[in-house]
Structure formats: structure tokens, C-alpha cells
Amino acid sequence: MTDAGALARVLPATARVNGRGHLEVGGCDLVELARTYGTPLYVYDEATVRARCRAFTSAMGDRGEVLYSAKAFASPAFLRLVASEGLGLDVVSAGELHLARVAGYAGDRLHLLGNNKALEDVAAAWEARATLVIDGFHEFDLLRRVVPAGHRIRCQVRVSPGVRPRTHDFIATGQLDSKFGFSIEAGAARAAVERALGHDRVELVGLHSHIGSQIFELAGYVAAMEILLDLMVELRRDLGFEPERLSAGGGLGIAYTRDDAPPSPERFVETLWGALEGGAARRGLRVPRLLVEPGRAIAGPAGVALYTVGAIKEIAGVRTYVAVDGGMGDNIRPKLYAARYEAILASDPEGEVGGPVTIVGKYCESTDVLVVDARLPRLRPGDVICLPGAGAYCLAMASNYNGMPRPAVVMVNEGRARLIRRRETVQDLLATEVL
Ligand SMILES: Cc1ncc(COP(=O)(O)O)c(C=O)c1O
Structure with a gap:
């Protein structure tokens, strides 16, 4: 990475630059993952989830209990992982409670x-x-x-x-x-x-x-x-x-x-x-x-979002917009809380950076901006961009705004990737419609 030490703190614990010069997480090349599963793609690193859970549980010892706040990201496969680390769960609706039960949570570990x-x-x-x-x-x-x-x-x-x-x-x-x-x-x-x-x-x-x-x-x-x-x-x-x-x-x-x-x-x-x-x-x-x-402190650092670059619009003397294939539909946080993110070029994380670019999504809103003034190597359409710190309150708040299907999710560990949520299709958009 351009500034490897500084960016390490925002990336999952297993992140490294591999022999091909690509960024990898959990032993999986992020460019390859994007190719295999498509983008936008959310990638969770099992080792980071476990390490974050253990940091809390070992500090707590037998003085109390650590509950994961499911609102941060509540996919049953993710909840199962958290359960295997001995955490209880807090949920905020009958719906989240249902997901927890599907994940195998016993009721006495749940707080509503x-x-x-x-x-x-x-x-x-x-x-x-x-x-x-x-x-x-x-x-x-x-x-x-x-x-x-x-x-x-x-x-x-x-x-x-x-x-x-x-x-x-x-x-x-x-x-x-x-x-x-x-x-x-x-x-x-x-x-x-x-x-x-x-x-x-x-x-x-x-x-x-x-x-x-x-x-x-x-x-x-x-x-x-x-x-x-x-x-x-x-x-x-x-x-x-x-x-x-x-x-x-x-x-x-x-x-x-x-x-x-x-x-x-x-x-x-x-x-x-x-x-x-x-x-x-x-x-x-x-x-x-x-x-x-x-919630965030467990799921957030473990997840990264991958996007593919599409349109690039240079407005001389003003700004360069780099549009990616996701945006506010899968990550509303920049719009909701003025949240800031780093952006990393997955195929060349250590490349020399060019002038600042603003990474925007593909939704029909001017405020659909993911990162303002990102520092990245010169980008071309087809490049894969990684946003770290995307594990909490991104997909959890995702929508189908503009008729956009929501992204797939993979869990990576020791070189293996496992699909834990398939990408939505346009048919899914009709699932609840009465025609
Ligand atoms: C009652 C309660 N507990 C826990 C959390 C989790 O917060 P965080 O994800 O910031 O740890 C929230 C978040 O809104 C909350 O409202």
C-alpha cells in the first residue's frame, strides 16, 4: 500500500500484498474474488471476526458477558461464527430474533x-x-x-x-x-x-x-x-x-x-x-x-467492500469523479453520518498515488458519494477498488433503491472463500410485489 503501516489499521488482520502485487484478505486475492463473485461484493475475514470476539471475551473473563449487537450485520452465517466464539446476542426486532434462531442461538443468550x-x-x-x-x-x-x-x-x-x-x-x-x-x-x-x-x-x-x-x-x-x-x-x-x-x-x-x-x-x-x-x-x-x-467493533474491521470502476469523469480544475458499481444502496453511511473511508486499488495497493479523486456510486442522487478526495493510483474502468471498514452498518442498511439488487457476501479464511449470501437478482425485486 502507498502507506502500508497506516492503512493496516483499517484493513482486516490477515490483509497483505501477495506475490502478484494484489491485496489479499484471508489468503484470498481480492481481484480474483471480484472476478469470481462479481461486484459489489462484501468480503468478511473469519480470522478478524474471531480475533475481535476474543479480544472482548478474554478481557471480560468471567466478570460478565459479551453480546454481539446483531444490527451491525445479521447474516445467520456471521451470527453462527460469533456464537462459536461464545458471544450472546442483542437483537432489536422479531425479525433479527428469527435470524438468530436460524443461526442456532439459544433463547437464553438473546436480548431483545x-x-x-x-x-x-x-x-x-x-x-x-x-x-x-x-x-x-x-x-x-x-x-x-x-x-x-x-x-x-x-x-x-x-x-x-x-x-x-x-x-x-x-x-x-x-x-x-x-x-x-x-x-x-x-x-x-x-x-x-x-x-x-x-x-x-x-x-x-x-x-x-x-x-x-x-x-x-x-x-x-x-x-x-x-x-x-x-x-x-x-x-x-x-x-x-x-x-x-x-x-x-x-x-x-x-x-x-x-x-x-x-x-x-x-x-x-x-x-x-x-x-x-x-x-x-x-x-x-x-x-x-x-x-x-x-456491534461495529466486531463486524466493522472484518469486512471490506469491493467495487468495480466504471465511468470516469474529469472536470478540469474542479474534480475527477470515479463511478463504481455500488454506492448508497449498499453503503448509506457517508450520506447518513458524513462517514469517511479509505479506498485502495486491489490490484496495486502499493502503487504511486495520483491526484485526488471522488468515488461516487451509480444511484440517481448527487449525494451518492462514497469517498471524497481518495488518494489512489491512476484508475481505469474495470479496476477493483476496496473500501475497508465496511463490515458494519453497510449491508445491514442496504436497500433496493433504483431497482438495484443487493450485493453478495463471502466469508474468507485460510485461502478459501465461502458464499454466505448470494447476490440478489432482479427477480428478487418482485418477490413481494402483487402483480
Ligand atoms: C442499545 C444498543 N446496543 C449496542 C449497539 C451497538 O453499537 P455499536 O455497533 O456502535 O457497538 C447499539 C447501536 O446502535 C445500540 O443501540
Whole structure:
């Protein structure tokens, strides 16, 4: 790569330049993969997924549990891999719960979250015997309709600690003005716990919080933990309630560009544990089991997106547009969060870079831009471009906008590639249409 050391941090762990001078991941040549499976193509590196899972689970040890947040990427083959590493799972709908069951997840490893659960979501959680993370007073009514008299469903109450982490505004979820969680500051958290304790279908086992996503500054978690511990003091004093489990959510950031330097999973877990254990000791509280639920930090670094270059439009003195065969339909993040990416020429990752180019998609929107001012060798139609850090919240949010079928996905490991999701066809576009 032009700047091999710096780009290593955004690529999967097994990425290297092979004897042909091509970029390879998991022992598979990315140019070959593009040829075999077509593009756009998403490639997941099994070794990186496993390494990321292990970084969290070994840091956690037996002090708590690591759940993978399925919303980041929920293909059953991927979930099976995560399950084989011993992670539990958090899901946000009956649909994700179904994918988890297909992947073989036992209900007791599942947590169902969501700020507006439908009756079907709560029913699916009950049927699976999953833990329900309550996020609104209306759920208490749903629970009475779903859970038979004489039975209780394991629940946690999601609270909002009022901390605003330094991240993109649109992905900060813990502040007061948020649709997620019962606000501690406004007294709703205490009221929800009281209601849960008095509910004959609820077994209240813990609290839950999640302060945001793509977070690099762990101080926000420490601040949130202090607020949660103060709440626990109040709940013990007033309601006699002490949580067995405390979920601190997910949100650990990953490197998308060479300038990003996120904390490691180990530091994330240790910081949370230190804040929990130390804060509980200072307040004379029993230390609950710690739960964390990373999504992006597991799936994100393991995935790369491959695109083929098509039209190239040079506007002298202004900009060169390089159009690829995907875009906002498979990766909405640049448009949604102003997300930034690196771009690498798969056939010549170490080639000498030319002037900056803007990589755009093929969708009928001016804002369908993947990378602004990418630094790449001179490109020609047919070249394969690799976008690292594409494993989370890309395909998970993919659409069929403009009648575009969604990409295929392969999992690579030790020189073998395995199709885990076939490319959609135009026939798939008609699957739900009533003609
Ligand atoms: C409640 C909850 N937990 C976990 C996550 C996972 O976040 P991330 O993928 O940033 O780790 C999210 C993301 O939105 C979330 O809302």
C-alpha cells in the first residue's frame, strides 16, 4: 500500500500484498474474488471476526458477558461464527430474533431491545425465553398480553444516563433528548424500575444503558457509569432493588481512516470494569455482572467492500469523479453520518498515488458519494477498488433503491472463500410485489 503501516489499521488482520502485487484478505486475492463473485461484493475475514470476539471475551473473563449487537450485520452465517466464539446476542426486532434462531442461538443468550416494540416483538422474546430490555411504559401492557399469568420474563430496564459522548450527533443516544431509554434525570428510570418490580409478569434482573456509537473517548462511559451507580444507590435505598446485571451497551469506535486511533476492546472492557467495580465499592454496592454489546467493533474491521470502476469523469480544475458499481444502496453511511473511508486499488495497493479523486456510486442522487478526495493510483474502468471498514452498518442498511439488487457476501479464511449470501437478482425485486 502507498502507506502500508497506516492503512493496516483499517484493513482486516490477515490483509497483505501477495506475490502478484494484489491485496489479499484471508489468503484470498481480492481481484480474483471480484472476478469470481462479481461486484459489489462484501468480503468478511473469519480470522478478524474471531480475533475481535476474543479480544472482548478474554478481557471480560468471567466478570460478565459479551453480546454481539446483531444490527451491525445479521447474516445467520456471521451470527453462527460469533456464537462459536461464545458471544450472546442483542437483537432489536422479531425479525433479527428469527435470524438468530436460524443461526442456532439459544433463547437464553438473546436480548431483545427496541424503543417501540410491537406485540409480535415481545411475543417472540417470550417464546424464545430471551431477556427483554424494556424501553417504554407501553411494554408493561404488552407483557400482560403476552406472558401467561403465573409466568415471568427476564427483563432489564433501559435507562438514559444523560451523557452525550463526543461522536456524530445522530448516533449519540444517551442524552436527555433521545427516543431511547428512561431518563434518569427526569425520574422516568426510577418510575420504570418501580413499575417493573410491581409487575407480576416481570423478573427484573438488571439495568441497561447505551450512550452512542463510534466512540473513541472512553470518558463518556465512565461518566455514564457514575450516573448509573448513583441510580443504583437510589434504587436500593428506595425500592430495595439491586441489579444482578448491568449492561453498558456498545459503541466502541473503529478505524475507518488512517487518522483514526480507537481504543482497543481490552481498554474498553477494562475501563468499564474499573469504573463499575471502583464506583460500586465507593458506594458499598454489590458489583453486578457487566454486559457489553459491541456491534461495529466486531463486524466493522472484518469486512471490506469491493467495487468495480466504471465511468470516469474529469472536470478540469474542479474534480475527477470515479463511478463504481455500488454506492448508497449498499453503503448509506457517508450520506447518513458524513462517514469517511479509505479506498485502495486491489490490484496495486502499493502503487504511486495520483491526484485526488471522488468515488461516487451509480444511484440517481448527487449525494451518492462514497469517498471524497481518495488518494489512489491512476484508475481505469474495470479496476477493483476496496473500501475497508465496511463490515458494519453497510449491508445491514442496504436497500433496493433504483431497482438495484443487493450485493453478495463471502466469508474468507485460510485461502478459501465461502458464499454466505448470494447476490440478489432482479427477480428478487418482485418477490413481494402483487402483480
Ligand atoms: C442499545 C444498543 N446496543 C449496542 C449497539 C451497538 O453499537 P455499536 O455497533 O456502535 O457497538 C447499539 C447501536 O446502535 C445500540 O443501540
